[in-house]
Amino acid sequence: MIHRKGISSFLLITFGITWLAEGILIWSGFRITGIPQMVGQFVVMGVMWVPALATLITTRWITHEPISTTGLRFGKSWKPYALTALIIPLCFLVTYLLTWALGLGGAPDWQLKNLYDLAASAGADMSTAPAPQLLAPVLIISSLLAAPWFNSLLGLGEEWGWRGYLLPRLMPLGKWKAYLLLGVIWGLWHAPLILVGFNYPGYPVLGIFLMILMTTALGIFMNELTLHYDSAILAGWIHGVFNAQAYGIWRLLFPQMHPIFGGHTGVIGSIVLLVLGLVTVGWLARRTSID
Numbered sequence: 001m002i003h004r005k006g007i008s009s010f011l012l013i014t015f016g017i018t019w020l021a022e023g024i025l026i027w028s029g030f031r032i033t034g035i036p037q038m039v040g041q042f043v044v045m046g047v048m049w050v051p052a053l054a055t056l057i058t059t060r061w062i063t064h065e066p067i068s069t070t071g072l073r074f075g076k077s078w079k080p081y082a083l084t085a086l087i088i089p090l091c092f093l094v095t096y097l098l099t100w101a102l103g104l105g106g107a108p109d110w111q112l113k114n115l116y117d118l119a120a121s122a123g124a125d126m127s128t129a130p131a132p133q134l135l136a137p138v139l140i141i142s143s144l145l146a147a148p149w150f151n152s153l154l155g156l157g158e159e160w161g162w163r164g165y166l167l168p169r170l171m172p173l174g175k176w177k178a179y180l181l182l183g184v185i186w187g188l189w190h191a192p193l194i195l196v197g198f199n200y201p202g203y204p205v206l207g208i209f210l211m212i213l214m215t216t217a218l219g220i221f222m223n224e225l226t227l228h229y230d231s232a233i234l235a236g237w238i239h240g241v242f243n244a245q246a247y248g249i250w251r252l253l254f255p256q257m258h259p260i261f262g263g264h265t266g267v268i269g270s271i272v273l274l275v276l277g278l279v280t281v282g283w284l285a286r287r288t289s290i291d
Helices: 004-027 038-047 050-062 079-101 113-121 132-145 147-173 175-189 191-195 204-229 232-246 267-290
Strands: none
Touching: 004 038, 004 050, 004 147, 004 175, 004 191, 050 147, 079 132, 079 204, 079 232, 079 267, 132 147, 132 232, 147 175, 147 204, 147 232, 175 191, 175 204, 191 204, 204 232, 204 267
């Protein structure tokens, strides 16, 4: 049975607050080009917790459901956390190797010239900047060891809503319908930012469809693990590991990447994520049958 009242409340709050906040930001001149304004960056980070707020409001005052029904728990095991910390970076490596091999990313910017030029144009004193040979390893290590923890705190704000609250309430539609619908909803939620340059600069409308493709593909992997281990916190961790890579070294190495076909947000990335998701479906199905 579909919880229409709860789902409607959750979506109205989530989209209403997010799109209003981002709409005001965009109206005030915020664009995602170069180095976005700091205030805007904080607003964008803040709205990542709007789905969590919608979950709390909906369960507490609209449907009167216990918080225990929203998956706010660590889960059955620490193993999927460790596994994700290895698999997601490997998927990024495969994605960008394919992007490079297929000529969709240009020559790698090993000297990080684009990054240094961008920082200089913003007024940074580059005379004391570390050499690329030192900075690149730091960025790689940070994206693997430190950044996932910070990003998972932000990711949990989304995932307590998307996979903690919404996913289980869509499951009566059937697994694949629920997965597809959640992927579309999650992708559309990003639409205002995509219109002003997020992920697909120069392709504001087509970018929305590409974002939906990526969120649906990534969602298969996240949905499977979230449901199997009964944990929205795990979903937040996966989101954090993914974002740690997404905002790490890769786009700095490939600043000329084709926004539609290359990289983790393009067609290549979605194909890699789709394969990961389908392999995970088969793996967990076999584990369940054995158990």
